[in-house]
Amino acid sequence: MVRVVRARWRSLSAQALTIPVLSLSLCWSSGPACAQVPRIQGQGTAASGMGNAFAAQADDPSALHYNPAGMTQLHGMQVMLGGLLSGGTTDFTNSSGVHATGDRDGSLAWPPPTHAFLVANVKELGLTALGDLAAGIGVTVPFGSIMRWPDNVPFRAVTVFSTLPLIDIKPTLAYQLTRDLSVGVGADIYTFSGMFGEGHAESQSISPGGPLTPLFGQAGSKVELYGKDTATGFNAGLLYTAIRNGEGQPIANLAFVYRSEATLHLAGALTSNGNKVQDAMTTLVLPQVITGGIALWPVRNREREWKLEIDVDYVGWKSVGNLDIRLANGTVIPQPQNWKGTYATMVGSEYRWSKVDSMPEWEWAVRGGYTFQPSQMPALTFNPGIPSADVHVLSTGAGLLCKENGSLLGIVNWGSLGLGLVHVKGIGLDLSYQTSLYEPRTVSGNTGIRTGVNGLYKSTFYTGGLSLRLMF
Secondary structure (H helix, E strand, O other), X not given: XXXXXXXXXXXXXXXXXXXXXXXXXXXXXXXXXXXXXXXXXXXXXXXXXXXXXXXOOOOOOOHHHHOHHHHHHOOOEEEEEEEEEEEXXXXXXXXXXXXXXXXXXXXXXXXXXXXXXXXXXXXOOOOHHHOOEEEEEEEEOOOOEEEEOOOOOOOOOOOOEXXXXXXXXXXXXXXXXXXXXXXXXXXXXXXXXXXXXXXXXXXXXXXXXXXXXXXXXXXXXXXXXXXXXXXXXXEEEEXXXXXXXXXXXXXXXXXXXXXOOEEEEEEEEEEEOOEEEEEEEEEEEEOOEEEEEEEEEEEEXXXXXEEEEEEEEEEOHHHOOEOOEEEOOOOEEOOEOOOOOEEEEEEEEEEEXXXXXXXXXXXXXXXXXXXXXXXXXXXXXXXXXXXXXOEEEEXXXXXXXXXXXXXXXXXXXXXXXXXXXXXXXXXXXXXXXXXXXXXXXXXXXXXXXXXXXXXXXXXXXXXXEEEEEEEO
């Protein structure tokens, strides 16, 4: 009898708890902040405006993320700072007509996903003995996920709130081997910080009571599972210029980028109504990502440029095989996931005016892009805390760059600004907007406590981005 009760308790427990795994925007990103694909959520606003098809262009400081080999294209020292405002909703309707809406814990996710990059061309800074070396460091929020549902939603025993405020610290080096070939390599240090949310991964659900009462409290109790860890991975990139124009500018680039897996052992606790029940842990394997890209410039001269690029990511989501929860008393709550690897396709374009007679020291750019990513999550392990369905992302953006001898409104001349031996040679501003349109998804076949997950999901998310770029 005891064995039967324990088996039933474990089965129910496994269905009642789900840890928040990824947001993808990136999903890696990932809509703009979902668990589905790392490149939906942009890590640079110029790239976001092109649907994140940027690995073969990689000509601003966000190259540190998109393709580290592209850092060799930058001059002097450059800084990029930016962030994303992400909003939107998921609407749920089940076969009984019950309707609920989930959101980003409000109209916008807070704190917003951010990115910061510092890149320096070592040779141009005077260290010629090191050759054509570029060095940099970046900090990004690769997922930035947060999802909230009403406490009375039919799947409340699975999730009502989830977040994964993970940050990625990226020390990176790049070297130009030949005029046409550059390579880059960097570390990915994944960790959590109290500057972003609660500083840990977190999932909340509502206790269904019954056999789970001794562990999770009476029906209606708020159950929370949280944990954090630090893990390392690496990334490597290659950028090859196949064709140049008469002025030596690339008009055909090829790119290859690899991002390794990283394993997070999320250690924390299980609580009920704010009271700690037991220490708990689960293991999350962030997937490897393999990217290939090609960029072509049908037009590229001193006055204007037109770029077309297509990138393809393979995201190894099959690394998320399970999220089994291990409690301090030795109990293991099975959490099978069985996610599948997916391919993301990104197409982007940029038209840039490099020289306008009326404003010769300014550059202007307009951008557009499209991303498609299929769902990675099976119906029988579907988690409403992660909007997972086939998604189409439409992107647009604009940018301006004021060069060294330019001025802002005829008042500020960047060449006259400086801090000691360092003076500003240029300042740029990029804006982007993305709409992530998820195809309606009907989830069925779940039983037991997970029966409430069955239903129709419709998600639409929006992201507005801004990046400031300083050139020294």
